[in-house]
Amino acid sequence: MKLYRFITGPDDSAFCHRVTAALNDGWELAGSPALTFNAQTGVVTCGQAVTKTIEGRDYDPGKKLTEQ
Structure with a gap:
């Protein structure tokens, strides 16, 4: 399963820390x-798309993406 997130925020170090x-x-x-x-x-404002592949799990739209 592949997950997708789009991280956004002001162009500052906090945004870079979130992407990191x-x-x-x-x-x-x-x-x-x-x-x-x-x-x-x-x-x-910056935005960066990120994806993550997780094997053996079903997508649950009720969970936060960071919890899957």
Whole structure:
């Protein structure tokens, strides 16, 4: 089974730490990161898709992806 997550957040070290934690938990990068700029707030928001393959389990939409 393959799981998919899209991690988002402001372009700061906390976002990088969240992606790093996911990678160290077995998730893999899926494509390039995405960036968007909100001109009203001056905030750059990042997004990074990650996937994880888990064998022998059934997908449960009631569970958080980080718990599967």
